[in-house]
Amino acid sequence: MDQTTVKKSRYGMAIDLDRCTGCGACLIACAVENNVSPGQPKVNERNGTTWMRVFEVQDGRPFPDAQTAFIPMMCQQCEVETPCVSVCPQNAVEVDPETGIVGQIPQRCLGCRYCMTACPYHARYYNWWDPKWPDGMEKALNPDVAPRMRGVVEKCNFCHGRLHEARARAAAQGSRQINPSDYIPACVEACPVQAIAFGDLNDESTDVALLARSERAFRFLARLGTETKVYYLSGRDWVRRLADRELARSKKETLHG
């Protein structure tokens, strides 16, 4: 390929729910990488900032047959009619046409929270407090990522700091095309069981593209038609039925006759 043109990518993820143990390493890695502040004493699970949440779900069967699954949930990177993009009044949310990544521009954000209302995955977080770190901890902040101020919305952007770094590395080598091994989000890197695969969905040779096409792959709320780029994998039927309410209901009806 000509080094002056950039191949269009569609970065996506595939998360294997049958591997995920719910350890939370991805959450911690994400917060450290992206300078997500630990929050104030009054923070609770509803007003704290975390770019990822891990849901614990059970199949409802009694012990010892009970099964549990852990579902990491972050911005699903909607590709079509991206709900948060069209609602933002001042273009603070954009889809990068070169990467397909839905980005948030905190410097432009009004803090109206309309995008949070629009997101079906509740994957957007508002800074209810000023970002503060315990004394000394600010020295460990990632210099590649600007902390966000109070009053703006933030969310997962597939670690854009790492993408910029990969681009800078490619540029230093005279290329505009990044090396795929240079760009891996923090959560993918941190997962001890390698439950998360990341890469370009347009490149059919990548693990993520292969996994997204596998029979175990599904997407949450796919019928909303937003064509998310985060895929989930499970061989367990009851987990796959959690994809939407209609499916979950059909499961209930089967169980209860």
Add this chain to the structure above:
Amino acid sequence: MDKLLITRGVQRSPFWKFILWILPWAMLLAWGLYGAYLCLAEGLNQTNMDNRFAFGLWIYLDLTVIAFGAGAFFTGFLLYILKRHELKSVINSAVVLGLICYSGAIVVLMVDVGQPLRAWFTFWHPNVHSMLTEVTFCLTLYLTVLILEYAPIVMKNRQIRKVPSYLVFEFNLHKLMVVFAGVGAFLSFFHQGSLGGLYGVLRGRPFAFREDLGIWPSTFFLFVLSAMAAGPSFVLLTTWLVEKLSKKRLVKRETMSYLGKLSGVMLIIYILFKSVDTLIWINSTSPSSGFPAFEYYDRAAFGTWVLFAEVVLFGLLPALVLLRKKLRERMVWLIPSAVFVLAGVALNRFVLTIQTLALPTLVFDEFLSYMPSWQEVATFSMVIAYGVLLYSLSFRYLHLFPQERELTQPY
């Protein structure tokens, strides 16, 4: 001094009584200002909103007061464009109410956004696809129109009109009133609609999402119609309240009845469209997104009674009463019907704001509740107090009801 400001030929309560009346409202305003200050200085952590309940009491009440304030544009449109002269006796009051509702809503919105100093960004680099952009543009422009409509009322004050240049300015503004009414109707149509569109476009919230009619979701048109039903009822109810409080008859009964008729006609059209829209949503829009509609009414207090109350109790019932001449001519039917109309529209805004956010979308997520903090309540109380104060001052010193002088007999 006070007496010199009061319109000739009308009776107003003694000054000390007026001070006693406004004092508690001024205290409420001060409390509200303190609440708003805390939210601006300390941040929205002072509220009980959170990442799931990103909108709360403020947005709900903003939507409600803006619907109630629709009386200003609808009355102006009927009077100046369609020449329904029977509305001349309430137009000044409707303009004041509109001004209060819109300016109050904008003040609360400024507290509600996290970065109010960036509000101008929407004008500088607007996202033309966002309903909120449309709302921002139309609200600010319409507020300007309302100020221009309110200005001649102020300039007609007994003392202010003594300044010749003000009188000339007032005269010229009055000549342009047709233009203001036309522009106001145009802008109001869009922002009332866009407020409905705010929810209707939420593809990710199937409880609120609606099919498009042209370029807008159906909620756009439902909000316009419901606001046109609520506006006259609000003008009617406020006029009746002011009559009761001031112990004076301010407008002729025929005008009150006509306002009721306007509400009734708009309400029945709204209810008809809403019923069709609800049926399409239950049977097609929502299930096609993977959300069986009956599940929405299976959670906490949000049973099907909400839908019944909205469509039948606060919709069809008052509409039928207001459409019957014999009933609406009797205050005992007219006033409760107007209250029901307003309750129905308020319930509709509540459902779209609060129920939409309370319902989970992911199967394994939970239904959430939200209770506003005192700072949220205070901030909104500030707007109520501001409204009462501005209306009280306008009623005392401006000529809001042109028929008042001829209807001087005690009420």
